[in-house]
Amino acid sequence: MEAVVFFVCAAAVIIGALGVIAGRNPVHSALFLLLTLVSIAVLYLQQHAALVAAIQIVVYASAIVVLFLFVITLLGVDKQEAPDDAHPVQRVAAVVLGVLALTGILVLVHGNRWVTGSPSARGGLGRAETGNVETLAKSLFTDFVWAFEMTAVLLVIAVVGSVVLARRSGHRAEAPVAEVPVAEVPVAEVPAAEPAAGERTPA
Amino acid sequence: MIALAYPDHITATYYLILAAILFTIGAVGLLVRKNTLVMFMCIELMLNAANLTFVSYANALNDISGQVIVFFTLVVAAAEVAVGLAIIIAIFRRRQSVSADDVDLLKG
Numbered sequence: 001m002e003a004v005v006f007f008v009c010a011a012a013v014i015i016g017a018l019g020v021i022a023g024r025n026p027v028h029s030a031l032f033l034l035l036t037l038v039s040i041a042v043l044y045l046q047q048h049a050a051l052v053a054a055i056q057i058v059v060y061a062s063a064i065v066v067l068f069l070f071v072i073t074l075l076g077v078d079k080q081e082a083p084d085d086a087h088p089v090q091r092v093a094a095v096v097l098g099v100l101a102l103t104g105i106l107v108l109v110h111g112n113r114w115v116t117g118s119p120s121a122r123g124g125l126g127r128a129e130t131g132n133v134e135t136l137a138k139s140l141f142t143d144f145v146w147a148f149e150m151t152a153v154l155l156v157i158a159v160v161g162s163v164v165l166a167r168r169s170g171h172r173a174e175a176p177v178a179e180v181p182v183a184e185v186p187v188a189e190v191p192a193a194e195p196a197a198g199e200r201t202p203a
Numbered sequence: 204m205i206a207l208a209y210p211d212h213i214t215a216t217y218y219l220i221l222a223a224i225l226f227t228i229g230a231v232g233l234l235v236r237k238n239t240l241v242m243f244m245c246i247e248l249m250l251n252a253a254n255l256t257f258v259s260y261a262n263a264l265n266d267i268s269g270q271v272i273v274f275f276t277l278v279v280a281a282a283e284v285a286v287g288l289a290i291i292i293a294i295f296r297r298r299q300s301v302s303a304d305d306v307d308l309l310k311g
Contacts, residue, residue, distance in 0.1 A: 002212065002213050003211065003212075003213055006213045006217060006218075010217075010221045013221060013225060014221075014224060014225070014228070017224075017225055017228040017229065017232075017248050018228060020228075020232060020241065020244050020245065020248060021228060021229075021231065021232030021235060021236060021241070021245060023241075026238060026240045026241055029240075029241050029244055030244065033244045033247060033248070036225075036248065036251065037247075037251065040251055040254070040255055043218065043221075043255060043258075044255075044258055046213075047218070047258050047259060047261075047262040048262055049258045049261070049262070049270050049273075051270075052254075052258060052270050052273050052274075055274070055277060056254075056277075059277055059281060060247075060251070060277070060280075063281070064247065064280070064281065064284050067284060067285070067288060068240065068243070068244065068284075068288075071240065071288045071291065071292065072240060074292070075291075075292065075295050075301060077238075077240070077301050090234070090235070091235050093234075094231050094234035094235045095231060095235075097230075097231075097234070098227045098228075098230055098231035098234075099227075101226075101227055101230060102223055102224065102227040105223040105226070105227070106220065106223055109216060109219045109220060109223060124265045124266070124267065125261060125262065125265050125266070125267055125270075132267070132270075135267050136267060136270055136271060139267045139268060139271050140271050140274065143268070143271075144268075144271050144275075147275055151274075151275060151278040154278060154279070154282050155278065155281070155282055157282075158281075158282035158283075158285050158286050159285065161285075161286050161289070162285045162286050162288070162289035163289075165286065165289035165290055165292075165293050166288075166289040166292045166293060168296070
């Protein structure tokens with residue numbers, strides 16, 4: 001049973017990942033990404049990580065994919081792309097490099113050695129029937145509390161940064177080409193000997 | 204040990220191999236695609252491969268910190284998506300395109 005669930009989910013993960021990079025329509029790529037993320041959540045459940053699986057569904061499969069779909073439809077790029085997406089040589093080189101990287105990682109996996117069943121100083125997994133939320137929370141708020149506080153700082157920075165980047169108003173955010181050409185207006189009024197100091201010129 | 208016969212028990216090695224394949228697909232997609240939105244999705248694939256590795260080792264080593272790290276990865280991914288999509292929107296306003304080939308001002 002465990003093996004059946006694993007192989008079905010692994011097939012879904014790989015099909016979804018291939019669909020992400022093969023889809024011509026960004027909406028299709030986002031939906032294939034959803035398939036991958038949900039399948040990975042099932043694999044988390046199988047490895048006694050119930051809370052992580054729930055958060056994977058809530059944060060990744062819901063929030064992030066919806067954000068992707070929102071931006072795709074907002075920008076109006078939900079249409080088929082031209083098939084000549086990458087240069088053929090570039091594509092072959094990317095696949096060759098990918099196979100090499102995969103071989104390297106698999107050699108690392110083959111060479112690893114671990115001792116199972118020996119909890120570290122951080123504590124064991126806490127495999128209760130009700131999940132390991134309590135163990136996880138205890139570790140998060142004791143051993144990792146400093147990193148936890150830093151994530152709050154990171155999120156605040158990200159929110160402020162995305163608002164600053166995406167807002168439309170403000171003369172610095174706009175392209176100079178969108179304005180009236182600066183050279184037209186001052187030439188008639190300002191004497192020719194005195195260049196307009198500090199005036200921005202179109203790049 | 205890499206043994207891919209049909210198993211009666213799924214060890215951590217299977218999850219690690221799956222994570223390696225997922226990471227490679229994401230990396231190849233990042234190199235091949237030119238749509239910046241799809242490139243971002245490929246970054247998400249690679250982050251998920253790393254998360255799957257963390258959870259697999261947490262299970263194999265019976266150590267809770269692997270699962271705690273996944274939380275921080277999730278936070279970083281969420282922040283990265285928010286900022287990255289804002290950058291894509293800002294680029295789209297200037298260039299009317301989401302292709303990475305159109306952002307070549309530094310190419311010289």
